[in-house]
Each structure stands twice: as structure tokens, then as C-alpha cells.
Amino acid sequence: MSSGEFLTxxxxxxxxxxxxxxxxATTEPSKTSPTTLKKTDFNSIESKFSLxxxxxxxxxxxxxxxxxxxxVDQCNFNHTSKTFVVIHGWTVTGMFESWVPKLVDALYxxxxxxxxxxxxxLTRAQQHYPVSAEYTQLVGQDVASFxxxxxxxxxxxxxxxxxxxxxxxxxxAGVAGSLTNKKVNRITGLDPAGPTFEYxxxxxxxxxxxxxxxxxxxxxxxxxxxxxxxxxxxxxHIDIYPNGGSFQPGxxxxxALRLIAEKGxxxxxQLVKCSHERSIHLFIDSLLYEEKPSMAYRCNxxxxxxxxxxxxxxxxxxxxxxxxxNKVRGKRSTKMYLKTRAQMPFKVFHYxxxxxxxAKKNLTVTDQPFLVSLYGTQGESVNMPITIxxxxxxxxxxxxxxxxxxxxxxxxxxxxxxxDSYFSWSDWFTAYLFNIQKIRVKSGEFQKKLVFCxxxxxxxxxxxxxxxxxxxxxxxxxKKKQE
Ligand SMILES: *[C@@H]1O[C@H](CO)[C@@H](O)[C@H](O)[C@H]1NC(C)=O
Ligand SMILES: *[C@@H]1O[C@H](CO)[C@@H](O)[C@H](O)[C@H]1NC(C)=O
Ligand SMILES: *[C@@H]1O[C@H](CO)[C@@H](O)[C@H](O)[C@H]1NC(C)=O
Numbered sequence: 001m002s003s004g005e006f007l008t009x010x011x012x013x014x015x016x017x018x019x020x021x022x023x024x025a026t027t028e029p030s031k032t033s034p035t036t037l038k039k040t041d042f043n044s045i046e047s048k049f050s051l052x053x054x055x056x057x058x059x060x061x062x063x064x065x066x067x068x069x070x071x072v073d074q075c076n077f078n079h080t081s082k083t084f085v086v087i088h089g090w091t092v093t094g095m096f097e098s099w100v101p102k103l104v105d106a107l108y109x110x111x112x113x114x115x116x117x118x119x120x121x122l123t124r125a126q127q128h129y130p131v132s133a134e135y136t137q138l139v140g141q142d143v144a145s146f147x148x149x150x151x152x153x154x155x156x157x158x159x160x161x162x163x164x165x166x167x168x169x170x171x172x173a174g175v176a177g178s179l180t181n182k183k184v185n186r187i188t189g190l191d192p193a194g195p196t197f198e199y200x201x202x203x204x205x206x207x208x209x210x211x212x213x214x215x216x217x218x219x220x221x222x223x224x225x226x227x228x229x230x231x232x233x234x235x236x237h238i239d240i241y242p243n244g245g246s247f248q249p250g251x252x253x254x255x256a257l258r259l260i261a262e263k264g265x266x267x268x269x270q271l272v273k274c275s276h277e278r279s280i281h282l283f284i285d286s287l288l289y290e291e292k293p294s295m296a297y298r299c300n301x302x303x304x305x306x307x308x309x310x311x312x313x314x315x316x317x318x319x320x321x322x323x324x325x326n327k328v329r330g331k332r333s334t335k336m337y338l339k340t341r342a343q344m345p346f347k348v349f350h351y352x353x354x355x356x357x358x359a360k361k362n363l364t365v366t367d368q369p370f371l372v373s374l375y376g377t378q379g380e381s382v383n384m385p386i387t388i389x390x391x392x393x394x395x396x397x398x399x400x401x402x403x404x405x406x407x408x409x410x411x412x413x414x415x416x417x418x419x420d421s422y423f424s425w426s427d428w429f430t431a432y433l434f435n436i437q438k439i440r441v442k443s444g445e446f447q448k449k450l451v452f453c454x455x456x457x458x459x460x461x462x463x464x465x466x467x468x469x470x471x472x473x474x475x476x477x478x479k480k481k482q483e
Contacts, residue, residue: 042067042149047142048120049085051075054108057116058101064117066149081113082160082185085143087176088119089167089193090133094126099280103164106287110323119143125168133196136168137204140175147180158182163211166190166280167230170206170216171197174235177210178203186327189216191230191279198226198233206235213237213327217282220275222246229276234333240321242282242294242340244302248275250342282346286322289345294321295445296336297350305337308352308400311444318444339402348402350444353413356396357434358459364392365432369418371468372401378408383416391434406445413439413452416468432464439471 042065050060062075084107088100100118107116121142124135143163150156161184165173170192177187189206197205208214214236221232221241230245243249251274286293298317299310312318316328319336328334340346351374367389373382381403391397417432437459439452452471454460460469 045142050118052104052116057104066146083115085163086118087165087169087172089169091125106284110287136172139172143176144179162186164188167193174206174210184211186213187211191219194228194231217279218245219279237329238334240296240336248278251275283322285344285346292345292347294347296321296338299337307398350402352442354398354440359393362393366390371416373414375412376407413471414468417464419465434462435459
């Protein structure tokens, strides 16, 4: 069992223990359409709307109360600037999780004049999971009533509202968006919850018609549909699956154990949600590191992306992850992919490497370890380990590699074929050798294509366990030859 599977299992045991004893009878989502329940006895609103401040991002110092107009001025709500509405998810402790003030703080740092409102539905969010999941409809109604009230009484333009919902909060945001008199500007779904929602009707989950623009980050979709923590299917105009969406780097068991050793078991809950919560930190990253925007690329499948086949930016095929997303609305949801680092800043630089292998003798090898080094005008990224699934004589392959550093314009490329860790008799009889004439490299971030030629001659011979082969830009290579 891999560490990721372990964590998923762990989380499910955790959920079963805390959530479902005796409550399973109520798991079916209500069949009542939320519209029929709507409005507008303000007394029935249970959710609270806290206007947070940059000075005290983790304190509820002032609530906007629907029906009580004076609270708007009391809280120093800025009528002319935009408003963020943050909706949290399910909670074991009944308290705000530590990401809430972090997100509030990042929103204010990026948009100092904005209003950041945190929706407090903690009481309903603290129930057995299926109960809380159903409450998202009521929370959505509360938020919609609140927004319509802002529109009706102080003529606050709904077009200035951006709702951010995490986990169950993403579906609450969707319900809210579907009920408001006019459409809100944007809803960002941060790893919308999966269980009980994967197959639910659009009215009770986040969907593209809930706002002018809906963007979604999927970060913890490992497992079978409806069992995975995050919803697997696309639910917005743009659905981004960082690192394939199933699991995030830095969230493995080793990391978890290290954190437990450091911080004790108190934070286990936080650890288990590492990949789930990564969606929020990716968004925070996009707010704080304006100069390091992560790029995502449209692709039909995770597998094609892993081969580096989807690094094009033509016709909106690439987009910026997070706050500065380019609001492209297609007829259908657009699935996009990218790799990230394990911590902030998350940005990496993607490259497609295309290689034709040739040799006199036929040879096919699988799962071979290679070390790739890239050298550029601004830096280098050396000995990046990659495992190549298959190489066969006289075939062309495409791979995705990525660097954490911006190395500038690529100048040189080095490849080393490592020996398998175990000793094999076949090494004595087989010549593990492939020749390479050219390597084509395409960069996603810079949208540049380059061709590299062997530094030594017409072609380079890549041999298992031997010296690395070196490639330089072809034209320079030609120039040198002339000198
Ligand atoms: C309200 O926001 C606007 C920008 O949208 C800004 O110019 C103004 O100073 C803000 N007002 C207050 C009282 O902060
Ligand atoms: C691969 O292609 C080259 C050139 O087309 C040819 O000379 C060589 O014999 C081929 N190798 C095999 C194993 O067929
Ligand atoms: C290599 O394999 C290909 C296809 O499997 C075959 O057509 C070719 O003749 C082989 N070449 C040699 C040199 O064995």
C-alpha cells in the first residue's frame, strides 16, 4: 500500500468513526429543489457574515446582518470596491481551520480596498459528514439571501462579488450562485467535496451556470468516484487538476510522519487533508506571488499531459492558475493540468522533450532510470531523475520534464542512462545502447521551440551505466563546426 493510499484509508476510517454512526439514514441528499425553499425571512438565516480586516484577519470583529442596514456602515464596508465571500467546509473541531486567516490575509494583501467576508456556518459544518453535506443547501440559501439583500438595500453591484468555497463550501457557493437575483461575478471552487456530490444533480452542486465565471481546482481526487475526498468530474468553466489532481507533492506519508514528530498528533487532521487543502494554498500562492504565476495547460487526459503533449498556449489552451485566471468560457468545461512544487511558491517550468532513438539492433527496454540536466542562461537544473516507461529502437518518444527554477533560455541538455539498481546477467549479453541525433524541446512557460544536436558529432550514443551524452543548440553547434 502506498503512503497516499494509507492516508486515504486513514481519512476514511477517521470519517467513519467521527461521522457516520447512526447517521447514515439521512445520507440521501434532499430531493427538494432549493428554489422552492427560498426566502426571505431574514430570521431563518443561520449563517453569519463576518467582515474581516487586514489588521485582524483571524478575528470576527464585525458582522454584516441581513435586514440590519446599519451594520454595513458599522463594519466599514467599502461600497465601491470588490467583495470576496469565503465559505469554509466540513470541520471536525467546530472551529475555523488555520487556512481561513491565511486566505483573508492574502486577499487583503492583493486587494487592500476590498471587503473580505467569511461565512460562518460552523455549527452546521460540525455534524456527521452526510448531514453537513446536506446543510450546504441551506448555507447556499443563506448566502444568496445575504447577497440579494446587499443588492436590494445598498445597491451593491452583484457583479463585484467573488465567492470562494472550499470542499463542502464550494457546493454551498454553487447553490448560492444559482439562487441570487443576478449572477455573481465569479465562483472559485477549491477542491469541491466528492462524497455524495459526484453524481448529484446540478442544482445542489457547483456548476458553470452558478456564476458569470466558475473556476475550480481539483487537488485530492484519489479513489473511486463518490468515494474520493474531492469531486472528480469538472464542475466549472475551467477545471484545473494540479499534478493530475489525485494527490499533491509533499503530502506523502514520510512528510506526514515528519510533521507528526514535529508537531504531535494534534494536527493529524490537518495532515490528512494536506492534498485537499492544497487547493487553497495554490490560490493563496496566486495572490501573494503575482510575479510567479503558475501556468496550466488544456489536455484531454492526465496521461497525455505526462508525455508533454499539451504545452500549447494557442487558442486559450493555457491559462493562469488562481486569482488572475483568464476568464474563458467554453461550451463545455475545460480540463487543465500542471505540475507544481511541494511548497510555496508552487510555480514550475514545463518542457516537452522529444527524442528519436535509433540503433542497428532492435532493443526494447521498460521503466529505465535517467538523469536529465538542463543548462540555461540564468541557471541550471541538474540530475533530475525521470523514469522512462518504454524505449524501442527507431521510435520517437515525448516526455514531460519540469524545473523548479527559471533557468532562462535553454543552452545545453545532458542525459545519463543509469543502471538498474539490481545486477542483471543480461547486461553481459545485450548492448544497451541507443543513438540520438536530435532532441526537440518545447517550453510551456516561454512557448519556445528549440532543437538540440549532439555536441560531439552527428549523433550521440547513449549507453546504460556510461557517461552522460551532451546536446547543444543546433545552430550554435553548426557555427562551431565552421570555425
Ligand atoms: C474604497 O475603495 C476605493 C477603491 O475601490 C478606494 O479608493 C477608497 O479609498 C476606499 N474607501 C475607504 C474608506 O477605504
Ligand atoms: C533503424 O533505422 C535506421 C535508419 O533508418 C536503420 O539503418 C536501422 O537498421 C534501423 N534499425 C533497426 C533495428 O531496424
Ligand atoms: C527490428 O524490428 C522491426 C519490427 O519489429 C523489423 O521490421 C526489423 O526488421 C528489425 N530489424 C532488425 C535489424 O532486426
